Amino acid sequence: MKASIGGYARARSIEHALSLFAEADGAGRYLAGGQSLVAALNLGASAGDMLVDISGIEALRGVRIEGDRLVIGALTRHSEIERNDLVARHVPLLAKAAPLIAHDAIRNRGTIGGSLSHADPAAEYPACAVALDAIFNLEGPNGRRDVAASEFFKGLFETDRAEDEILTAVSVPVAQAGERHAILELTRRSGDYALAGLAIVVRGDRHRIGAFGLGDRPLLCEGAMAALDRGDVDAAATAIADDVDPMSDIQASADYRRHLAGVVLRRLAAELGVAR
Amino acid sequence: MTIRFEDPNRPNSYIGRTVPRPNAGRLVKGRGRYVDDILLPRMVHVAFVRSPYAHARIAAIETSQAKSLSGVLAVFTGRDLAEVCTPWEGRLAHLEGMKTPPQHPLAVERACWVGEPVVAVVGRTRADAEEGAAMVEIEFEALPAVTDIRTALDPETPVIHEAFGDNLCFRKTNEKGEVDRIFAEAHTVVEESFKTARHTGVTLEPRVILADWSEAEGEMTVHVSNQAPHMLQVLLASHLGIPESGVRVICGDVGGSFGVKVHVYPDEVATAAIAKILGRPVKFSSDRLEAFTSDIHARDHEATGRIALDETGRILAFDVDDWTGIGPYSIYPRTSAVEGLQVTNLIGGPYEFDHYRCRTSVVFQNKGICAQYRAVGHPVAVAITEGLVDKAAAQMGLDPVEIRRRNLIRDDAYPRTTAAGLKLEALSHHKSLDALIEAMDYEALRSEQASLREKGVHRGIGIASFIELTNPSPFMYGIGGARISAQDGCTVRMDPDGSVVALTGVTEQGQGTEAITAQIVAEAVGVSPGMVRIVTGDTRVTPFGGGTWASRGAGIGGEAALQAGRAVRGQVLAVAAAMLQANAKDLDIRDGIVVDAGTGAERMPLAEIGRIVYFRGDTLPKGLPRELMQTRHFLTSDYPYAFTNGVQASYVEVDAETGFVKLLKHWCVEDCGRIINPLLVDEQIRGGIVQGLGAALFEEICYDEAGQLLNGTMADYLVPMSGEMPDMIIRHVETPTAESELGAKGAGEAGTAGAPAAVMNAINDAIRPLGGSVTHMPFTPERVLRAIGAIGK
């Protein structure tokens, strides 16, 4: 099938992108790395889009420290996250997550902003963002605003971002001394979307767990988090069955995914040395 | 003079060596020329409107909107094309009682599966054609869909083709001996049910055809990604009413076929018919979704089987009831009954026993058409056989190797005819098993397994012996009336400078036909392979042949090439003898030079012979034959098929908490007779194993109960990928066939035949202590976990 698009324009700046989007009169669609959008266009999932290519906008690039936060530009590619020193030092979770995403060719093009905006419930970054308590910086025709990761994901491929808003950056608290991050997923083949996965951040004696592949959006697993805070892994493994809300599809049933969530949780707890 | 294959130091000893593939460099440089790369003047594109229903009556078709688009040139319905193209029926006369209705290039009256082409839209570009296709309005009246195999023949189930009265396409029982008595009296009887999942070939290059009709010359030229050009030539000629000589089918580079591209497809015939109507080149290039809905599927089998043994673990009998769903039509011209038929022939194939029953029931469904795909029927039969053998071994407390040693047909017991009626020339099951045991260090692996088990690590070893049908004679299709050639031919020509061109009827799909043909011709004539150019896949110039199927390229096409090359050598030496006033039998050709056979002393380069024959023939004795171009054809006749044999082993680790199976290592010992190019054979085996591993762990075409395809993309249909593939150790035993001088049998399908069974047995070996077993492929982590009861049913 041939992708059918209404048009294409390359934005020079955020303002330019916003005005191009406005001109598109409802048919606008931002294009970043294209690794989800182009596949969808090729499947005919969407037709007639006026593509506003934001991949050349300098302001959306770069990784920098701002106070006690690491700010990651939306256009930062998965392969850059994998190799970036600041990310490795301050948000090791993302450095550990990036190699789990797809394959080299896709990681070389796909962007973190694209992944978060696309909001695939089985994707790694959205769950990491939730576990990290990240804040998303958005910019739209009406100005800028910030949204907490836990507020951003609304449902299957649905977010709080308005159609015309650009996700400009994601801002993450830098890891404190002794803070530990871990991510584990189960996939049929390496690079596939996860059947079930968890991302954990241990900050002091508090745990934050983001689940992926286990619901219609990345989920914060509060029951399991509370149990882990108490050092009770068994209770956490039981609680996570209620924290998650997986769907059945041809790859796996909801029951099986729920079971996997418990297994993944125990394995992560063992990796992090959480007391039983 | 015969070739002393046993002597690796003989002159021109190219057969048996790893030589580079002549086409590899070109393909790696991106200079391949696939059908979609071909652009012709005045070329237009066709896109198909395909049925969104599994079963529906076509009440009305509205095409005027589509026709009004500026990029759309024409729109055709089933009725339009029925005017220029006759329908076909995939039936073979020797398959008694087989039923299948006429099939048209575009559905007429009814659509019978999701993806069946209904309307063809021709546009200036593919995008134009697609835009037009989106504007075609078809009024469908949904009909009940038949999707389940086991209930397809129940009286309550709707009948897909009313005139037949039921949904049975074909049924056959192969029976010998006293099966019921043996099972009633046997010391041990073991039963099991099996499922092999419906899957498809997933060729890297999808199906593509570019057809051009020249009214002035009365000639149809078809560039197509196909593995049987002559078959397509005669069938297009017959259905489009053109003399066979007026149809030229060209198969250049083909990006994989695996059996997917050996069939007649409605969309491809429609493209040719449209070219004939429009009188201009028309291209159809299938996209990936179309590939999943319209390429042939295969292996949709459900079976129950039992095995009877005496108290010593000797196998007495097999009894299997196999069911398979093939979609709404039997494939043309090979039929969709052959897969089931092979199951009835191949169960128990490696073993010695006297009592046998296997029935196959081939039923119609409203799903994609199933047909021949790499190792037709073998993976099904091997899984059933080896699953039963292993289950019996476990029940009797026998080691899986030991039960096979006791029951495999002895290596000195040939020729023989099996209980299933297969004629076997010479096989090497025991030698192969010995080689396997040594290659894998079986005892060490068993003790590693035992010690790891104590630590809670669940590893398993699975073994699967198998036989594989290769080098088919006309007994497979020809006797059933199909115009599918079992013979093949090769023309070898020496050019004036002594270089050689060989034109062969077998085809290159990426498997290395051109490489082995060059080696054979080089050795046969006496030149280096670099001096040989191979031409394949053009019905206008190559000898009439069958192409690529049933592992026949090396065994049949290779022998024709050998004989044609030897004939040219004979002619060259006859001319040389006249020129040198020598005796031809005292001369030989080595590396392009005529030499004294005894001393190796150089007498004359081939270029000199070429110069004299082609430019100064006047200096040769009048009447001296000097045809430096010779054609030979070859057909097997002593045996209906040349069976090969082999044995595979798989070593896996099962994660008892998640059900995930990790493939740790895989071994295959294979006997394909004479090996022409060891590296190519190894890679064929490896590639075949990978497809078998896909069957075992990943691949499954899923439909819902209404016949809707659930996984039509590469994201949902999981093919095996390198990351999950184990190291593979390949070993060979060589038992050449005496049917030919070359002695080669086929090697292309053996890997696929045995791998799924080996993995199944390995998983079951691993999880047996946990209770439960798996026999329904693919063995997804969830199925494995449910089998061991770690989550509820």
Ligand SMILES: Cc1cc2nc3c(=O)[nH]c(=O)nc-3n(C[C@H](O)[C@H](O)[C@H](O)COP(=O)(O)OP(=O)(O)OC[C@H]3O[C@@H](n4cnc5c(N)ncnc54)[C@H](O)[C@@H]3O)c2cc1C
């Ligand atoms: C074979 C394959 C396997 C994959 N496997 C995985 C996997 O295992 N895990 C995983 O997480 N992902 C996977 N992906 C998806 C990949 O990570 C994509 O890169 C990512 O989902 C989208 O990023 P992108 O930059 O490519 O965005 P695009 O495809 O360009 O855009 C995606 C969507 O986000 C919107 N968008 C993009 N950037 C912005 C922005 N800055 N502001 C507002 N809207 C924006 C677009 O309008 C579009 O709707 C896979 C992709 C492929 C092709």
